[in-house]
Amino acid sequence: MSISKNIENSIKKSSWIRKMFETGVRLKKEFGEDKINDFSLGNPDLISPQEFNSVLNEEAQTSGSFVHGYMPNGGYLSTRQAVAEYLNQETGQNYSAQNIIMSVGAAGGLNVILKSLLNPDDEVIVIAPYFVEYDFYITNHGGKKIIADSTCDLLPDLKEIEAKITTKTKALIINTPNNPTGKIYSKEILQELSDLLTRKSKDIGSTIYLLSDEPYKKIIYDNNQYHSPVKFYKNTIIISSFSKDLSLAGERIGYIGINPQIKDAESIINAATFCTRILGFVNAPALMQRVVARVLSANVDISKYQQRRDLLYNSLIDIGYKINKPEGAFYLFPESPIEDDVAFVRILQEKFILTTPGSGFHRKGHFRISYCVENKVIERSIDGFRKAFQEVQNK
Numbered sequence: 110m111s112i113s114k115n116i117e118n119s120i121k122k123s124s125w126i127r128k129m130f131e132t133g134v135r136l137k138k139e140f141g142e143d144k145i146n147d148f149s150l151g152n153p154d155l156i157s158p159q160e161f162n163s164v165l166n167e168e169a170q171t172s173g174s175f176v177h178g179y180m181p182n183g184g185y186l187s188t189r190q191a192v193a194e195y196l197n198q199e200t201g202q203n204y205s206a207q208n209i210i211m212s213v214g215a216a217g218g219l220n221v222i223l224k225s226l227l228n229p230d231d232e233v234i235v236i237a238p239y240f241v242e243y244d245f246y247i248t249n250h251g252g253k254k255i256i257a258d259s260t261c262d263l264l265p266d267l268k269e270i271e272a273k274i275t276t277k278t279k280a281l282i283i284n285t286p287n288n289p290t291g292k293i294y295s296k297e298i299l300q301e302l303s304d305l306l307t308r309k310s311k312d313i314g315s316t317i318y319l320l321s322d323e324p325y326k327k328i329i330y331d332n333n334q335y336h337s338p339v340k341f342y343k344n345t346i347i348i349s350s351f352s353k354d355l356s357l358a359g360e361r362i363g364y365i366g367i368n369p370q371i372k373d374a375e376s377i378i379n380a381a382t383f384c385t386r387i388l389g390f391v392n393a394p395a396l397m398q399r400v401v402a403r404v405l406s407a408n409v410d411i412s413k414y415q416q417r418r419d420l421l422y423n424s425l426i427d428i429g430y431k432i433n434k435p436e437g438a439f440y441l442f443p444e445s446p447i448e449d450d451v452a453f454v455r456i457l458q459e460k461f462i463l464t465t466p467g468s469g470f471h472r473k474g475h476f477r478i479s480y481c482v483e484n485k486v487i488e489r490s491i492d493g494f495r496k497a498f499q500e501v502q503n504k
């Protein structure tokens with residue numbers, strides 16, 4: 110085999126997720142797109158806000174030397190300034206333009222920060238269930254992933270996190286609102302987490318950074334409130350994007366916010382700027398930087414996602430599924446009615462319903478439903494969800 114062993118193993122590890130995806134493609138081909146209810150991908154389908162389109166049209170008219178040229182690796186100063194002001198409002202901190210590095214989505218931002226921070230074999234704690242790409246992002250940069258399971262309520266388990274901290278712990282990644290659970294971390298949890306990280310950083314004699322992965326922070330339902338982790342723990346690095354709240358996943362635009370109060374802020378900013386360059390991003394896309402700077406407060410119509418959550422949640426609860434009600438993001442993470450979540454996902458597939466097993470997020474016994482789909486897809490899927498549930502009742 111001529112490809113890297115590492116990559117070969119990584120492809121193998123994620124191969125069953127690919128298998129689910131391929132099954133979906135096959136079913137769609139065989140039975141028609143409109144027969145298959147595809148809840149497998151978190152690809153936002155709501156149209157971007159009108160405000161975004163207007164600004165995009167305006168910015169697209171701009172011409173002149175270097176309008177599409179290279180720029181400082183951290184991004185346009187004016188865009189970084191606008192993001193800093195936005196973050197100051199959101200978090201009550203004191204970001205300035207230099208604390209912001211524009212990134213190629215949250216995924217690009219996470220890779221830049223991990224590359225900036227990690228020495229070989231440094232440990233990064235993730236809270237299961239989690240967005241499984243973290244595994245690859247951590248190993249990309251020589252780190253070691255350490256899993257801390259969440260509580261039965263799908264929230265961080267402080268004791269479990271404490272037990273996983275060692276002298277090699279460099280960072281903890283959190284994601285609120287969460288993919289795949291839709292849970293939002295409360296003020297109390299964030300305060301306890303901050304106390305723990307402060308105490309343990311002292312114990313191990315080096316700072317544990319909190320990497321706050323925030324692409325869903327504006328997708329919040331009911332009267333729930335988003336609490337920015339940096340308000341509670343100063344050694345927080347924000348990684349966010351416009352993929353979900355502006356439905357710009359394919360445009361690859363996001364940012365990193367390095368709190369001015371953070372330990373070694375200046376060297377982390379320098380490292381992240383350098384890593385943006387050497388990872389081959391060079392800089393985040395120019396046109397999108399100019400556009401998002403002008404629409405930072407815009408949002409897709411969140412009420413549409415909420416209607417879908419309500420429709421799905423209420424229908425599945427009526428059938429008998431057990432679900433910890435999501436408060437944000439666009440995922441439902443029900444318990445599988447049988448222990449083997451992969452087997453249950455296959456049963457759903459037979460009913461033309463595509464979901465992702467919890468095992469894919471390191472939480473067995475659950476499955477994830479992504480409701481980036483039209484209401485009619487949800488409506489026509491309910492019967493299949495019911496049949497699958499009934500089918501396994503006596504197993």
Ligand SMILES: Cc1ncc(COP(=O)(O)O)c(C=O)c1O
Nearest residue numbers: 151214215216240284288350352
């Ligand atoms: C938790 C989480 N983090 C990061 C990402 C990557 O986001 P982006 O498209 O902005 O790179 C995703 C995408 O689905 C996600 O769910």
